[in-house]
Amino acid sequence: MNLLVMCLLSLAIGTIGGLGAWLFRLLIGVLHNLFFLGEWSLSYDANAHTAANPWGAGIILVPVIGALMVAWLVKTFAPEAKGHGVPEVIDAIHYKRGIIRPIVAVIKSLASAICIGSGGSVGREGPIIQIGSAFGATLGEIINVPARQQVTLVAAGAAAGIAATFNAPLGGVVFAIELLLISINVRTLLPVALATITATYIGRALLGVYPAFNIEPLQVNQFELNSPGMLLLLIPFGVVMGLASVAFIKGIYWTEDQFEKMPGGDLVRHASGMLVAGILFYIMWRSTGRYYLEGIGYASIMDVLTRELTNPAFLLLLCVLKLFVTFLTLGSGGSGGVFSPALFMGATLGSAFAHFANQMLPGVEIDPVTFALAGMAAGVGASTGAMITAAVMLQEMTDDNNVMMPIIVTTIVACTVRKLLCPASIYTLKLLRRGRIVPEGLQAALDDARHVEDVMEKNYQIVAEHAAIGPYAGVTIQAHEGQVVRVFHPFGTGEIQSSASPDKGETFVRLGPKTPLVEAMREMQQAEASCAVVFSHADSDRVDDIAGVITWRELGVYLTRWSELL
Template sequence: MALAVMVGAGAGAGSVVFRWCIKTFTHFFSGHADYSASPGASNPHAPWVGPYFVLLAPVVGGLLYGPLVNRFAKEARGHGVPEVMLAVAQRGGRISPKVAVVKTLASALCIGSGGSVGREGPIVQIGSALGSTLGRLAKVTEGRMKLLVACGAAGGIAATFNAPLAGVFFAMELILGTFSAEAFGAAVLASVTASVIGRAAFGNTAFLRLPDFRVDHLTQYGLFATLGVGAAVAGVGFSRFLYLVEDACDWLWRGPEWLRPTVGGLALGLVLLLLPEMYGVGYPVLQKATEGGYAIGFLLLLLVGKMLATSLTIGIGGSGGVFAPSLFIGAMLGSAYGIAVHHLLPGSAGAVGAYSLVGMGAVFAGAARAPITAVVILFELTGEYSIILPLMLAIVLATATGHLLTHDTVYTLKLRRRGIDLEGPAPGARIGTQRVDAVMDPLPSPLSASTTLADSADLLGLSGHGALPVVDGAGAYVGVVTAQAVAEALAEQPDNAPTRVGQLAEAPLPVMADQSLAQALHTLLSAAGTGVPVLDSEQGKPVGWLSHQSALRAVHTVA
């Protein structure tokens, strides 16, 4: 807990430094605190150049951060979150301390010189690197190391967006991928500590001033549901377009990697010259869109422009997040949709700003499939409880639609393109690549569902397993009963207590015989008892038993 507080304090301080660097570099390159608030204006430092300075700003910025990233920390390139997810899933939470420094400077230079990316990816990577470094200094176990990395991510999000709850759920949902009381408590401590520091530096205000949200008519729920489905398509489309542009940049570029952001900055400069609203993160533009300040045609242009500008920034080797761009895209889509339905149903459509807010959360949920984070962060931004029902409806539909459209998220797709499966074995791992049927044990004698609890206790005690499969009278597989469940039922003895083992049987997540051991281990580790049944992939009948011991014996098969 003390380490979690220290990590939160470090992430909060890192957020303050990072935002100061962005502000300083933005003013240096553009002459404005946020150039997207004054798109098309001249640079006060060089007024004779007019708005054409945006052609050179990304070039100069790339010349500074390109060699920095290539020389000291190549993992600082890109949007950051996938690298943290990989470190937690397959590298024991180990992140080089150099990443915190390099990511701070590289991302601030990229955003300050016009890179159309967000600041959440960098601060997640910065906070996580701080957590990993502190964990190594304190010589904590691997599990605690991963937890400190998640604490750094939670603190970074909390301080950057003034959203402590969103920071906690971001860490749980995306970084750790699991929920536990210990992890939740540590992440809360880190998030609260970082938020206190962030509020002391930036004030207790959200980074956006959002319009009042209300649902005026019941028909709006149907409109919000439709928006959720459309937002998922936009989110998945953004993910695919992002890596399509990156592939194109990889194919076109033949020079040294350190020079790539400089040369690619010319293409980004052309986009900024045509659409200066794309300069930097673009929160002022997002703010204006939520207030209904743009026509529907220009909103769609901004949507496409953000996809292109963000993808190009990442493709040329820039450093920054994709969370803020997904919110931007969602706001443009939601505002355009709100204007359209307002014209079609003027009496029941409601305010345009409501659709903009819901679109923000739904696009992110469709792209990242992190519904809890999406709901919580939008709720914290508005402070309005009335947003919850339509927001939950749209985000759940967006998440489900995104899952139907693609197996990967905007974060995991980057890793899968590099041949990395977060659910699979780490490169060089001793076990994980084998098939389950190659390492499983013979199936233990199953219990009949009609077996009494007393008899089942004797059979479980003699079996040597902490759990046994259960079949019904026809021999069909029902599930698994654990020794713990039987012991608890025998100890309770209420009037309505179960009397037969079939009443306690539960079916764990299926483990198939032709499945890889790496995927099956996730189910085995989360299951009660000491093993799980292995099912035939065609008929779904138990054909073997996978235990911790049989998984460990796989080491000898590859030795």
């Protein structure tokens, strides 16, 4: 399909992304007001604290009611809607040819809105990413685009969703580049960029033009000129954020494992987890007059950024409790994103670190807001592996260029620490637990830039169909009347049957010499084939058209060589 049609499809995806972000926020607001205030209202400001509820101690049951609804929806209609969403999108791109069921968008919207509205400690970004991706995938299936373009439309939908949610168009594009796109070129970037611009424009028209956190800009001289010591302190703070990110990643999946061991079904597990969360909400409300821990947590983040919360001990307590409630929400079966909890973790830890440092190092003039913003970027970047996305998005979310230097220093250190202690990110670890291996960084783009003709083995022999094959023979192709019948190779488990033997199924794939390497690996894995025969014409099965053979051995050698260069 030509680039013009792809761009038109991207405009449609961006439109849905912007409208979807707006409708999703409205749905959260309606449900939040019903659950916590007992009133029907569209008015909801996530950056402001929730007013006192009319339920008293009954507020403990609000998250439980929401949990029962979420667990039933997810189990009945779309298990893919469980969790934080982005791993499912990555899985669809790398292992399902960009196919996402349309029902996922509907159920993810409802389940996540109910989870957040009833107090679940998750973010809005994961659901809208999955919603946008599902629409992109559905549109691609309707138009019947090739697999490579289908993946681009999925990435465009995800980027549009995140751009509209955070009012961060560049952040959306970079997110797609860092985590979703298999190859990066004009044909992939242009559709993604158009989708994010369209979604951001519609989002601003419906949600306002202000940044997500509308705060006073930092004073650049504070940390760049007058206080160079502050920059040096960002290094140990980056170590702290790296350790916190490791705890965040492993804590979610450890909690998930514990709930899986519990007796009872999904409804019982999720309800029991949210019952504990409800008790914490009530204790916090009785103790402080505010919930602090429920929902996406932006109100508490604003308290940090506007310097209303200054007690370092209380900030640390909030960080620990927020992470614990997030573990309960996602580990027990909730639905929602991880960006917001990571932002909360970074803001509270950053401010607490700065206040402690001011007490220990009088005269250094350490700004808590600077460290809070740096911690927010480091929390997102280190836990998700999207380091550049985190830096760009924090700049867009605050509309302040002065945050870039502390953000970069802290995020680099935090990502390094996290990578050393926990090689998988919060997204890829979920896939690894399923046995799914996802390439990182430029690995995918380099593989996609190579074709099977660059890797295939040309040393093979062709024999008659019933010819005997010795135990030490190399790659051997059996033929009948000029057509490939079977393939043997010493690196497999034995005989590899072709479509000419339908009783045993097709267990090798046909490829053309210009087939991208990533697509070749994907086809071989989906067909559960241990080899592929490369024909000069991809639709041929003639012996005369054979150009070479690929086995997983050749692929393994090739990937090992590239990994040494990356």
